[in-house]
Amino acid sequence: MLAKRIIPCLDVKDGRVVKGVNFVNLRDAGDPVELAALYDREGADELVFLDISASVEGRATMIEVVRQTAGEIAIPFTVGGGISHIDDMKRLLRAGADKIGINTAAVRNPQLISDGARKFGSQCIVVAVDAKFNDAWGEWEVYTHGGRTPSGIRALEWVREAERLGAGEILLTSMDADGTKDGFDIRLTRAVSESIGIPVIASGGAGKKEHFYDVFTEGKADAGLAATIFHYKEMTIQEVKDDLLHKGVEIR
Template identity: 75%
Template sequence: MLAKRIIPCLDVKDGRVVKGVNFVQLKDAGDPVELAALYDQEGADELVFLDISASVEGRETMVDVVRETAGSISIPFTVGGGIKSVEDMQRILRAGADKIGINTAAVLDPGLITEGATRFGSQCVVVAIDARYNPEWQDWEVYTHGGRKSTGIRAVEWAEEAVRLGAGELLLTSMDADGTKDGFDLPLTSVISRKVSVPVIASGGAGQVDHFEQVLTEGCADAALAASIFHYKEISIAEVKEGLREKGVPVR
């Protein structure tokens, strides 16, 4: 088993880190540059920065904040939110990002995945998928625009298509589990992880060390992402990693 990654996530709105429950009720959680530097020091394997209102507001990602954040860390750094073109990708990579996360734009223009992979390499292209269970389908549906718009697209099929088009990694968020701290969505994560040949980052629902262990073993995820439990100091990255080591899960 390859070493599993623990990844803090900075959801940024108006230049501040925020966190909510099920994509709503957002609360302030701090300064993105300060938090990024702290997580780097604490042993995070990577960092994800999502400008969560950029797509909704129809504007570009905050390049200045990305540049400042990149300058404060030495770990791999994925940036998403409001990226609609290869030119946007290039601007964010030049600002210091190692990987680009695309979600809404990838659904609206799937060819952007291939364009980005061709230009910068698949390893740079992370397709983020926000999924919610649809009881009528008995399956998961993809949502865009920060979880505001349903697409009528099945999440498992979209994951497979995104990889076929050139995605080097998937960032899979369960909207049902987001912010609940009741555990990751194991059925969703495991079915997609087993269907695709690229790493899957599980997101949504982390509340304790056991949740990380479950999603990295039963859920077959390659990495686990969390936000609020790290932001509000409920658990540290070091505690998560130590707990995983004790349970026999390889971590860096």
């Protein structure tokens, strides 16, 4: 079994890190470059940087912020938001990103997944999936444009397709759990993890150390991503790791 990873997430809007609840009511959480450097020092295994308004505003991810952030850290760094072409990926990788996260553009043009995997390797392509439970379907639906637009696509079908097309990893965010601190969406995470053979990063809902243990053991996730609890110093990455080690979970 692969060692589990703890990954802080920087949701960036207008050059600042922000955090909200269920994708709305955003509040400021600090400077992305400073926070990235802090998390590197504190023992984060990786970092995810999401330019959350890029797709909505129809512009490219902020290259300069990515370049500055990459210059401050030594851990793997995934960048997403507003990426719609191979050239966008190339620019971000040159600016210092290690992996590329794609969401809205991949739903619109699934070929982007296979094109990116062929050019840069599957390990470089992270397909981000924002999923919300659809009561009429009795299962989860994929949303795009930063959680604003329902796609009409079933999440389990989409992650299988993403894997088939060459994605190396799925970054799975539960919109129902996002920012609530009530715990990761175990049902969703387990359903996705059991549907595919590539690693799943669980996101949305972390509020206690125990939540990471739950999503790794019950949810079968390969990594746990969180924002609020780390940004506002409610707990440290080391505290989460110590708790997992104490409970016998192998971590990085």
